[in-house]
Amino acid sequence: MLDSDSQYTRLRWLLTIVGLVLYVVDIGTDVGMALRHFGEKQYVWAGLTLLFVLAGLLVSQIFSFAWYRDDMKDGLTNPDGRGTVAGMSTGELVVLHIFGMGVVSRYYHLLKKGFKVVWMTPKCSTVEERREEHHSLFCMAADLSMLKLFEAFLESAPQLILQLYILLDHCKGSVMQYLCIVFSFFNIAWALVDYRRCLRRSLPLIREMPSGLPTAIYLLYKLCTITSHILSYSLLLLLSSYSTVALILLWLLMTTFTHLLHTNFCSSKGLELLYQAVVGVILTFTFFNVKGQDTKVLMTIYYIFHVLINVTAPVLLALLKPEQQTGPFLLPVGCLIVVGSVLGLGSLILYYAYLHPRGKWREADEVDGLGNETESMRRMRNFLHP
Structure with a gap:
């Protein structure tokens, strides 16, 4: 069985x-x-x-x-x-x-x-x-x-x-x-x-990812940080439509970063470039480990920048467009950004400090049959990792 x-x-x-x-x-x-x-x-x-x-x-x-x-x-x-x-x-x-x-x-x-x-x-x-x-x-x-x-x-x-x-x-x-x-x-x-x-x-061959509380905390971290970031981007657009230029530049930066990592996800160069551009979009919203390597420093830098955007967006809108303060949505949105950022980053710290699986990946052997890797397994192995 x-x-x-x-x-x-x-x-x-x-x-x-x-x-x-x-x-x-x-x-x-x-x-x-x-x-x-x-x-x-x-x-x-x-x-x-x-x-x-x-x-x-x-x-x-x-x-x-x-x-x-x-x-x-x-x-x-x-x-x-x-x-x-x-x-x-x-x-x-x-x-x-x-x-x-x-x-x-x-x-x-x-x-x-x-x-x-x-x-x-x-x-x-x-x-x-x-x-x-x-x-x-x-x-x-x-x-x-x-x-x-x-x-x-x-x-x-x-x-x-x-x-x-x-x-x-x-x-x-x-x-x-x-x-x-x-x-x-x-x-x-x-x-x-x-x-x-x-x-x-x-x-x-991947390290076991525990279910239950670790998964719940991980998802809380992802959803809260992504939601607060999306709300912050919306406020920046409300401040000025030219913020789209900044978002495009951010996407280009993330795409370039992914390209410099020399990803090996696709079977052709053209598709690999498209994949890197798509990963650039994903990284403008949340952090993923692109190469499956230790990225503690990169993650720290990323979320410092993340918090900076989340703080800057509502503050700039309040200072430069004070008439928006009387709107019915600005205060709730600002509160959601703060709560989402604190709860998301708190969950991030809790997860990686106490709940993230540690240790090396298992070695391939005849019992597990890990030596025979299908195309689907290769794709997942080379895709984004938590």
Whole structure:
């Protein structure tokens, strides 16, 4: 019988459905918000809202298609050299991704295969065969979690900044706008939860990431620091629309930093540059370990800069635009920034001081089967680490 850590359980299968619903609803509310802006003749807001949706979709489709092609060439996942992957030929994959259905198709195949494994009588006769099937499901989920992380920071996070800026600037919002904000936040939260879970389960060579309190504290740190940062960016935009230039420069700085680390995530140079640009976007919102190395100094510098932005934004707005102090949202937003920063950084210190797993990664051996690394495992190993 498989232990719980090796099983893709029925609960995980059901949570995959929740992830799919959040993905579809988040995109749906953003498109609905764009249509509302367009109907109100706010063409700039409509264009930016759609731009973020398309950016998330386009990048996720590009990487999804590239990973399907990599899996097709992988000798472990495709030992027979078949010209299909997940039952689809290259031409079918191209059409599927052109219409933006790459991520949805991955959800479909994961749910379909997962249903056969966790809800039906297993056909595998040995424990090793069952472990292999469950591990295959975790690898499929890992690819999805990485694509979701891309989509969350390319679409949901910028969408939050934009809609919060519009809400603060007009001091009122619509039901659709509130729904857009809520589902964008939930999509980011879910992407972080799902990625952390899949990172732990899909790589047998990674250090164990404890569940329970350590995971809760880690997620509290991430969500609080990201939320406070997004609110601060919104206040800076409220101070001046030219703050977008500063955000672009910050993204370029983070992208350059990632490039100088010589990442090795993609199978082609062009895709690697795109990956580095996407990581640059992610690093403008939160810190991730890009190369899986000790980054205590870099993390300290990053969060000093993080706090500086969080303090500067509300102070500058209060000093340079005192008329904003009478608005109904400025005081609550300022309080949320302070509380989020304190709670997030407090959780960060608590997690890395007492709860973060220590020790070296396990060595590969024949028992664990760690020497045979699939393309999915290689991607997750070279991706962002907590």
